[in-house]
Amino acid sequence: MNLRPFRNLIPILILQMSTSMVFGQPAAPAKSAWNDQQKQVVEAIDRYTLAFNKLDTKLLASFFSDDARLVGVDGAIFEGRDAILGLFQEGFRGNPGLKMTNDVRNIRILSDTVAIEEGFSSTTTEVDKKPSVVAYHVVHVKRDGHWVMFDIFETAPVEDPSENMHSERLAGLDTIVGEWVEETESATIRHSARWSPSHNYLLIDYIAETGTGKPKTIATQRVGWDKKSKSIRSWLFEEDGGHGTALWTPETVGKGWKLRGEAVLSDGRVVTGTTVFDASKSGQITIRSYDRTANGEAIEDATIRLLVRKPPSLPANKR
Secondary structure (H helix, E strand, O other), X not given: OOHHHHHOOOHHHOOOOOOOOEOOEOOOOOHHHOOHHHHHHHHHHHHHHHHHHOOOHHHHHHHEEEEEXXXXXXXXXXXXXXXXXXXXXXXXXXXXXXXXXXXXXXXXXXXXXXXXXXXXXXXXXXXXXXXXXXXXEEEEEEEOOEEEEEEEEEEOOOOOHHHHHXXXXXXXXXXXXXXXXXXXXXXXXXXXEEEOOOOOEEEEEXXXXXXXXXXXXXXXXXXXXXXXXXXXXXXXXXXXXXXXXXXXXXXXXXXXXXXXXXXEOOOOOEEEEEEEEEOOOOOEEEEEEEEEEEOOEEEOOOOOEEEEEOOOOOOHHHX
């Protein structure tokens, strides 16, 4: 089989702690740098890596939620644990001597049951000893007392020069990068947008907080260049099982983006619509959604939403 397409999907799933260097970048934090909550995630990562390198598919199943999803570098989506394990089995058969390591750069604990991991992963085989490196972004959730992988996102190999074109096409999204706050009647929603390590994707986390300050819901979105449609595309996944995708085009008037998308809600309904991000006012984004349908039937326009950029925190001596 052609190794390249498979290895562009698999390396993200190798979550082994490593202090190795990746193309001259600083080494991952030492194990002593992780706090107690982060260490629990790291220990799960270590056990997962051992199972993978032993090609133990049955044991590997225990490290994924049954509703886990993997988004590949080309936008291909593998829905559910069985689909992901099927990808593994195909790779094991076609890649003798497959070995993987990982360079964990960051683990953010969002709540007692949600953590986000970022880093770089590499693979080698008996045929190809040169490491193939990718960047990854993984949402871990704690279920039945164990950390498992829920949403897994892969970025194009950082060593592939041709992928530099992606960041050029996405340059207009720089205006979205940062922390944004949206106030609703029931919650405060934080929108945290940042570039992936390779700068080929914009990563957005959505966290709703109630009056207690604890995260109520979480969704993760990835925005990148879609080679197939030759346009900017986003992929959104919600913890309740909802997911969707949209094509982005720049607004012809003013600053902003128009999104035409389709989503599947957690109850199975299919919704479509057009959403406009208006960023013409500095420090604000207005969001309008219209031309909406649910299971083919027209529904009313959504309430206009307002996002306000959160100012950076000042050092203690400047407050």
